[in-house]
Amino acid sequence: MVVFRLARFERPPILLARVGRLALMTKMSDHLSLFSPEDNRTWDVVICGGGLAGLALARQLSLELPDRQVLVLDERAQPSPIAAFKVGESTLEVSTHYLRDRLQMNQHMDGVHLRKMGLRFFFPASAGFHERPEFGPSSYDPAPAFQVDRGLLENGIRALLVQSGMQVHCGTRVVDIELGQEDCEHVVSVVAMDGNDTKRIPARWVIDASGRRRILQKKLGLSIPAGHGCSAAWFRIAGRVDVSDFVPACRADWHARVSLGERYFSTNHLMGNGRWVWMIPLGSGCTSIGIVTREDVIPISSYNTYGKAIKWLLDNEPELGARIAPYQPLDFRCLRNYSYSSRQIFSKERWACVGDAGVFADPLFSPGIDGISIANSIVTDLIRRDQTSGVSSALIDRYNQYLIAFNDAAIRITQPAYHFFGRSKPMAAKLLWNTLAGWAVTAPQRFNYTYVDDALAGEMLVAATQLTALSLRMERVFADWAEQPAREGTFDFFDYQNITGVQDLYSRNVRGDQSRDELLSAQAANLRYFETLAQGLFRIALEDLCIELPDEFSGSACPWLNAWGIGLDPSRWVSDRLFECRTPTGEVEPLLAQLRAAFGLDRPRHPAGPQSSRATFSVSGGCAEVLAGD
Numbered sequence: 254m255v256v257f258r259l260a261r262f263e264r265p266p267i268l269l270a271r272v273g274r275l276a277l278m279t280k281m282s283d284h285l286s287l288f289s290p291e292d293n294r295t296w297d298v299v300i301c302g303g304g305l306a307g308l309a310l311a312r313q314l315s316l317e318l319p320d321r322q323v324l325v326l327d328e329r330a331q332p333s334p335i336a337a338f339k340v341g342e343s344t345l346e347v348s349t350h351y352l353r354d355r356l357q358m359n360q361h362m363d364g365v366h367l368r369k370m371g372l373r374f375f376f377p378a379s380a381g382f383h384e385r386p387e388f389g390p391s392s393y394d395p396a397p398a399f400q401v402d403r404g405l406l407e408n409g410i411r412a413l414l415v416q417s418g419m420q421v422h423c424g425t426r427v428v429d430i431e432l433g434q435e436d437c438e439h440v441v442s443v444v445a446m447d448g449n450d451t452k453r454i455p456a457r458w459v460i461d462a463s464g465r466r467r468i469l470q471k472k473l474g475l476s477i478p479a480g481h482g483c484s485a486a487w488f489r490i491a492g493r494v495d496v497s498d499f500v501p502a503c504r505a506d507w508h509a510r511v512s513l514g515e516r517y518f519s520t521n522h523l524m525g526n527g528r529w530v531w532m533i534p535l536g537s538g539c540t541s542i543g544i545v546t547r548e549d550v551i552p553i554s555s556y557n558t559y560g561k562a563i564k565w566l567l568d569n570e571p572e573l574g575a576r577i578a579p580y581q582p583l584d585f586r587c588l589r590n591y592s593y594s595s596r597q598i599f600s601k602e603r604w605a606c607v608g609d610a611g612v613f614a615d616p617l618f619s620p621g622i623d624g625i626s627i628a629n630s631i632v633t634d635l636i637r638r639d640q641t642s643g644v645s646s647a648l649i650d651r652y653n654q655y656l657i658a659f660n661d662a663a664i665r666i667t668q669p670a671y672h673f674f675g676r677s678k679p680m681a682a683k684l685l686w687n688t689l690a691g692w693a694v695t696a697p698q699r700f701n702y703t704y705v706d707d708a709l710a711g712e713m714l715v716a717a718t719q720l721t722a723l724s725l726r727m728e729r730v731f732a733d734w735a736e737q738p739a740r741e742g743t744f745d746f747f748d749y750q751n752i753t754g755v756q757d758l759y760s761r762n763v764r765g766d767q768s769r770d771e772l773l774s775a776q777a778a779n780l781r782y783f784e785t786l787a788q789g790l791f792r793i794a795l796e797d798l799c800i801e802l803p804d805e806f807s808g809s810a811c812p813w814l815n816a817w818g819i820g821l822d823p824s825r826w827v828s829d830r831l832f833e834c835r836t837p838t839g840e841v842e843p844l845l846a847q848l849r850a851a852f853g854l855d856r857p858r859h860p861a862g863p864q865s866s867r868a869t870f871s872v873s874g875g876c877a878e879v880l881a882g883d
Contacts (some may be wrong), residue, residue, distance in 0.1 A: 270757055275341075287324075287422050287452060287454075288450040288451075288452050290673070292353050293455075295438055295453070295457065295710050296323065296454065296456040297321040297324050297326045297456070298314060298321055298322070298323045298324070298441075298456065298457070298459075298636060299323075299441050299456035299459050300324065300326065300423050300426075300460045300462050301326055301459065301462055301468060302326070302327065302461070302463040302466075303326065303327025303328075303411070303462075303609075304327075304339070304462060304464055305339070305406065305608065306462045306464075306609070306610070306625045307460070307462030307607065308325065308407055308410040308411055308421075309351075309634070310462065311325045311341070311414055311419055311421070312356045312413060312414060313356060313633050314412050314636070315417050315419055316356070317633055317637070318633065318636060318637060322420075323418065323419060323420065324440070324456070325419065325422065326422055326425045326443055327424075327425065328426040329424075331411065332411070333404040333407045333411075335404045336402055336404060336491075336537045336538075336539035336541075336583055337401060337404075337583035337584035338402075338584075339403040339404075339562070340487050340541065340543065340623040341616070341619075341622060342533045342535060342541050342617070343372075343400055343520040343619040344395070344401055345619055345620070345622075345623055346394065346396040346398050346763055347623050347626070347695060347696055348398075348619075348621075348626055349396070349397055349398045350396070350700055350765065351360065351622070351623075351625075351630075352406075353397070354765070355630070361406075361413075362397075363397075364550060365402075365406075366399040366405070366407065367401060368518060369398040369519065370390060370392070370393050370511075370516070370519040371389055371390040371393070371519055371520075372389065372390070372519065372520050372618070372684075372688070372755040373496075373519035373521050373522065374387070374388040374389060374524055374680070374684060376388075376524050376675060376680065376743075377525055377677075381500070382499040382500050382572050383504045384469040386677040386679070386681070386746075387510075387745070387747065388677075388681050388685075388749070389685050390511075390512075390519075390748065390749065390750050391746075391750055391751070392511075392512040393512070393589055394750075394763075395760070395765070398799070400518065400520070400533050400535060400536070401536070402536050402537045402539075404537075405537060410639075418875055424447055425446065425784070426443060426444050426445075426615025427441055427443050427468060429441075429442040429468075430442075430459055430469060430604075431435060432459070432469075432602060432604060433603075434706065438455045439456050439458075439603070439604065440456075440816050441455075441459060442454075443695055444744065456632050457603060458603045458636055459603070459604050460605050460606075461605070461607070461610040462607050462610055464609045464610055465609050465613075467606070467608070467609070467610050468610070469604060470595060470606060475595050475596045475597050476593055476594075476596075476645055477593065477595055477596060478590075478593060479592050479593050479612075479661060480591075480593070481547055481668040481671070482549060482590055483545060483590070483615060483668055483671065484587070484590060484591065485545040485546075485558050486543065486544050486553065486557055486562055486586065486587035486588075487542065487544070487552075487585075487587070488541075488542055488543075488562070488585040488586070489535070489539045489541050489576055489584055490539065490540045490542060490569055490582060491519070491578055491580070491583055492539065493540060494573070495515055495517040495539040496517065496521045496532055497516050499572040499573070510745075510748070513580075518534060520532075520533055522617075523573065524675055524680065525569060525675045526550065526672060526676070527546055527672060527675075528544065528545060528546040528547070528550065528551050528569075528674065529546070529549050530542070530544050530566070530569075530570055530573065531543045532573070534872065537708065538648065542573070543615075544562060544566070544648065544672075547668070550672065553587060553589050556587075558585070559582055559585045563577070563578050580733060592615055593612060594612050594660055594664075595611055595657060597654075598612065598628065598652075598657065599631060599632070599635060599649050600649065601644055601649045603639065603644075605628070605631075605632045606628075607625060607628040607629055607632060608624070608628065611628060612624065612656065612665050614659075614667075615664050615667040616685075618667065618691070620659075620663045620816075623695070626699065627655070627656050627659060627704065628656055630702060631652045631655075631704075634705040635648075635649075636796065637752035648669055650688065655704050666687060667731065668730065670728075672735075673732070673735030673736075674730075676735045677743045677744065678739075678793075678852055679726070679732075680735075681851075681852065682734070682790045682793065683728070685747075685749050685752070685790075686724070686727055686790065688749060689749075689755065689758055689786070690724055692758055692759055692763055693758060693776075693779040693783070694717050696763045696766065697713070697772055697775060698713055700764055700765040700767075701765050701766070701767050701772060703772065708769075709769060709772070712769070713773075714777035720776075720779065722817060723780075723784070723787055723817060725818075726820070727787055727790070727819070730791065730794060730819060733820070734794045734798065734821060740797055742853055742856060743852075743853050744852050745853070748851070751762075751811070751842055752844070752848070752849070752851060753813075753844045753847050754786075754844065758782055761778065762779065762797055784816045784839070785840070785841055786844065787816040788811070788818070788819070788841045788845075789844045789845045789848045790848065791855065792811065792841070793817075793845075793852055796849075797854065798821065800823065810842070811840075812838075813829050813834050813836075813839060814832065814834065815831050815832065815833050815834055818830045818832075819831065
C-alpha cells in the first residue's frame, strides 16, 4: 500500500488562484490590436514562443532594457497547467542565481518552489535499497537551488510581465519568420489559434523561443545531430514519492546519514548500466519521475507507454515500481534521441535561438535552465550593443562558440558514460570530479557573467584551459577504470561535502560580485586543487584495480606526479611523462586518506581478489624507462 505524504511547502490552491488570475490579466483589446490593420508598428524585439526561455528573456529585457518595445507570442492557452506540464524541473545554483537575482524572482522562488538538496545517486546492489551505494550531500549547500514546478514558474514570470505592461499575446501561432537582409527588418507571420485572423509583424530583432519546433534552425538548416542516441519517458504522480520510504525506519543508521532525513528534496537518480531514473519533488505536491536510457542498451520501445514504464520499473527499480503501480499518472510523455546541437545560435543579422529552439544537451546534471540563462544574457547583451557600439562578427563567433561548446560538453561528459552508470566506484570518481569542476569553471562565469565581458571572457577561458585538458584526461581514466571487472566491495555513502578542500572550492567560486583579481586568483587555486585531486583519484583507481606504481612512486609518501600524464595503461606512463613533475610538488596524502575512506578502500579486502600488476621502472634525471612488467 502506497502512502503519499504531501510536500511540506505545498500550497497549490492559493498559488493557482493568485498566479492564474495574474496570468490572464492581458486585456482583450491588446489581443485585438495585434491583428488590427491599424497597428503597423515595428517592434524592437519579437519573441516567438512563450515558454520558460521566451518568458525569461522578456523578463530580463524588461529589467535591463526597459525602453525596448518587446512582443511575446505564445500559441498556448494560459495559465500553464500545474505539475503535468514540462520537464527541466531540477535547477543548479547557477540557474537559481539567474532566476532569483538576474530576473528578480527571489520572492517567487523562495515562496513557491522547493529548496533542493543537491544531486543524489544510488547505484545497484544485490540486497535491499539500504545496501545501494549512495553518492550525494549530507546537507544543503550554502547557495540555494530549487526543484521547480514548470507550470508555476512560467505562470509566475508571465504574471510579472503582465504587471509590468509587457505585451504577451497568447493563442497566437507563429507560422513563418522572414529574415531581413543586412539592416532590413524581419517579418513574423502569425495566425490566431481561435480563428482565421492573420498578421505580418515587423521587428528589428526576432528571437526563436519555439522549443522543439525550432523554426529558425529548421528553416536555415543549422541543426546538427548530437549525442549517443539517448531517449526518455516521464510522468507526474499526484503526491509525495519519497526515496526514504524505500528503507525501513529500523535502518536508523541509513536515515541518519543525511541531515533531517531529507533525501526527498534531492534530485534522486537511480542508476544502472545504460540508464537512470529520476525522482523530483514539486512544490505543487506532486512528484516527477523519468526513465532515461541509451537506445543501444535499453530501447525506448520497452517503456514508451505508462503500462510498459511501470513494468520496466518493477523489473529494474522494484521499490519505486511497487510504490507507484496502483496510481494513475497525471501525464505521460516520451522523447527519442533527445539531444542535438547547432552550427549557429546567434546572428549579426539580428536573430537568435534560445532554449530548446537552439540546442539541447543531456539532463543528467540538470543543465537546461543554465543554458537558457546563457542564451538570454547573450541576447540581451547583443540587443544592447545593437543600439550603442554595434555587433561585430567576432563577437557573434565568440558567443556561438561559447553556448555550443557548453551544450556539446554537457553531452560529451555524460552520454559516453551511460554504459558504466551502474559501476559505483568509477562513477563516484566521475561524479565528484564533474561536480567540483562545475563549481570551479561554470559557477564563477555564470555568477559573474564573465562571458559577456569583453575583457574577462578571454582571460577566464585561458585560465580554464589547463583544467579543461586535465578533465579530458580524467574522463578517459574513469572510462578505462569502468572497463575492468568490478572488484568486490564498495562504499556505503560517499558524502562529497566532507572531502578535504571541497568547501573551500565551493565558497571561492559559487558567488557573484567578484573582481577580476579575485576571479583569476580563484582559478589558479582551483587548478592546484584539481591537480592534487587527480593524483588522489588516480591512486584510488590503481588500488581498486590492483595496479601498482614502481617503488619510487608508491608507498605512504605518495610522491608528486605529472597529473596531465595520468592514465591506467602502465605501458604509456613513460611516453605520457607521468613521472616528470612540471609543477611545484604538493601533498597528496591527506586527501588520499579521505578518498580511500570515502570509496570504502580502508575496509578489509576479500582474499580472493585479483593479483597485483607491477610495472618496474628505472628513474633517473626526471626520465623513466620501463624495464619489465609482470
